[in-house]
Amino acid sequence: MAAKDISVKKYVVRLSGEEREQLEGLIRKGKSAAQRLLKARILLKADVSEAGEGWSDNRIIKALETSASMVYRVRKQLVEEGFEAVLSRKQRATPAVARIFDGEKEAKLIALACSKPPKGRARWTLRLLEKKVVELQIVDRASDSMIGRALKKHSLQPHRQQCWVIPPKANGAFVAAMEDVLAVYTRPRDPDYPLVCLDETSKQFLAETRLPIPMKRGRPARCDYEYERNGTANIFMMFAPLEGWRHVKVTDRHTAVDYAHVLKELADRYFANAKTVVLVQDNLNIHGKGSLYEAFPAAEARRLVERFEWHYTPKHGSWLDLAESELGVLTSQCLDRRIADKQTLVEEIAAWEHDRNANNTKANWQFSTPNARIKLKHLYPAI
Numbered sequence: 164m165a166a167k168d169i170s171v172k173k174y175v176v177r178l179s180g181e182e183r184e185q186l187e188g189l190i191r192k193g194k195s196a197a198q199r200l201l202k203a204r205i206l207l208k209a210d211v212s213e214a215g216e217g218w219s220d221n222r223i224i225k226a227l228e229t230s231a232s233m234v235y236r237v238r239k240q241l242v243e244e245g246f247e248a249v250l251s252r253k254q255r256a257t258p259a260v261a262r263i264f265d266g267e268k269e270a271k272l273i274a275l276a277c278s279k280p281p282k283g284r285a286r287w288t289l290r291l292l293e294k295k296v297v298e299l300q301i302v303d304r305a306s307d308s309m310i311g312r313a314l315k316k317h318s319l320q321p322h323r324q325q326c327w328v329i330p331p332k333a334n335g336a337f338v339a340a341m342e343d344v345l346a347v348y349t350r351p352r353d354p355d356y357p358l359v360c361l362d363e364t365s366k367q368f369l370a371e372t373r374l375p376i377p378m379k380r381g382r383p384a385r386c387d388y389e390y391e392r393n394g395t396a397n398i399f400m401m402f403a404p405l406e407g408w409r410h411v412k413v414t415d416r417h418t419a420v421d422y423a424h425v426l427k428e429l430a431d432r433y434f435a436n437a438k439t440v441v442l443v444q445d446n447l448n449i450h451g452k453g454s455l456y457e458a459f460p461a462a463e464a465r466r467l468v469e470r471f472e473w474h475y476t477p478k479h480g481s482w483l484d485l486a487e488s489e490l491g492v493l494t495s496q497c498l499d500r501r502i503a504d505k506q507t508l509v510e511e512i513a514a515w516e517h518d519r520n521a522n523n524t525k526a527n528w529q530f531s532t533p534n535a536r537i538k539l540k541h542l543y544p545a546i
Contacts, residue, residue, distance in 0.1 A: 174238035176209040182246055183207065183214055189250075201229060202249055205237045263302050264313045271301045272313055276321045287321035289314075330479045333544045340477035341535060341542070344443055347474050348485075348528045352405040356472070357437050359429060360402045361444040362486035363417060364494070368393035370503035386501070396505050398512070399425050401433070402489040404526035408433075409489055409519060411512045413505060419449040423458030423467075430470040442471045445481040485526050492519075 178186070186203040189195055195203075204227055211217040218226070220234050240249050264272055275295060280287045289307035296305050314321070331337055347358065370391040378384040397417040402409040410433060414421045426442075434440050444450045452473070455464040476483040497515040502508050536543065 174235075174242045175211060176206055176215075176238055176241055177212050178206060178210045178215060178246075179212075180214065183210065183212075199250055201227065201233070202237050205229070205234055206241065206249065209234070209238060263305065263309060268301055269313060271299075272296060272310070273317055273319065275299075275301075276314055276319050280321075286324065289322075292321070328479050328482060330477070330542055332541055334477075334542060335544050337477040337480060338535075338539075338543050340475055341480055341483060341539075342532050344474055344476055344483045345530065345532045345535060347441060347443060349531065350441075354436075355438045356441055357403055357434050358405055358441045358443065359434070360404065360484050360486035360489075361400065361425070361442060361450075362402075362481075362484050362490055363397060363399045363447075364490050365395050365397055365417065366498055366502065366508060367395045368504055368508070369501040371501060390501060393503060396508060397421065398490075398493075400486045400490045400493065401425065401429060402486040402526075404485045404528065407520070407523035407525040409516060411493065411516050413509050413512060415505075417449075419454035420458040422449045423454045423464075426455065426471065427459075427467060430467055440471050441474065443474045443476065443484055444486070445476045445484050446478050450475070485528065488526065 186207050189203050190200060190207075193200070205223055208216055208218040208223045208226070209220075220231060223229070223234050224231055237249060272292070276287055276292060281291065281295075284291065289310045292310045293305045293307050296302050296310070350356075350358070352358075370393050371386065372389045372391055373387040375384060375386040397414045399412040399414065399421075400409065401412070412425055412428070429440055429442075452464075452468045455467050458464070459467065481487055493512070493515060497511055502511065
């Protein structure tokens with residue numbers, strides 16, 4: 164049928180002026196369903212009246228990018244059922260099947276999916292929900308695909324769980340520390356008082372037990388699921404967001420003494436000419452002035468304490484530490500793979516650090532205290 168023109172002698176389209184005007188108005192508005200607009204265009208092109216174009220079926224098919232059978236059905240319906248029948252939606256021969264989950268039943272399903280899973284199960288699955296809705300007589304029958312469609316409509320994924328830092332509600336200590344850090348972030352850049360954010364993470368050394376297979380066209384690289392554990396290392400991230408500078412130090416351990424030596428490097432090596440280093444960090448137990456006294460004599464410890472202006476993110480609010488964001492970049496760009504030993508880790512991090520510093524990559528912090536008082540209103544005590 165598509166290879167040659169369809170015979171149109173039997174189903175000739177001949178529109179009146181009023182019908183053409185109605186179709187042209189329909190297309191001009193463009194608010195109707197796509198299939199209805201397509202039918203209107205087919206009729207206008209196939210019209211053999213004086214005002215029409217009288218196109219052949221092949222020309223219509225090519226111009227409108229439709230099928231031969233579609234053009235044939237439109238012609239036939241116009242001739243046999245009339246103009247209004249072409250544009251109106253055909254009535255169902257049989258009534259539509261009633262939805263099993265609708266209204267109150269759907270609300271009960273959502274409440275069930277959000278509830279605590281049965282004892283002995285870590286989370287709800289589609290199969291568990293399928294059995295439970297029948298057991299609770301919410302519906303007479305169900306299937307896992309039916310449950311899946313109902314949950315997908317509400318963007319619910321009961322099989323997944325996300326770890327999150329949940330802040331306390333209406334907590335004065337939280338908002339006081341938060342607003343203190345936000346105030347620090349609004350300060351303009353000052354070489355005499357550089358802003359430095361500090362955070363740390365750990366990296367487990369994993370060595371391959373079998374040689375990985377490199378990727379090929381149409382196939383990703385493959386590595387064996389077995390690996391060899393070679394211990395762990397600690398990573399300190401020092402990030403000056405306004406300077407576009409960061410330094411990553413890899414240590415064997417994560418102790419107060421290691422932390423103290425990081426601060427000494429900041430004060431005496433990297434920012435030796437600064438009057439005071441503005442330090443932002445989280446509430447980890449070693450992040451305190453006391454760590455300096457554990458690593459150095461009292462006089463030296465006191466000197467280092469006075470070289471810093473100390474600021475802490477609120478508890479359960481470490482997202483305010485820009486060093487944590489920079490660690491996230493380091494993890495995704497460099498550490499998200501198996502690294503076998505400390506030497507390799509140091510070399511890879513050094514290359515990443517050099518590239519970031521060479522590009523002078525800074526942080527553009529946008530969240531401010533006025534934003535917090537609106538968006539995080541639930542954190543503020545009610546007066």
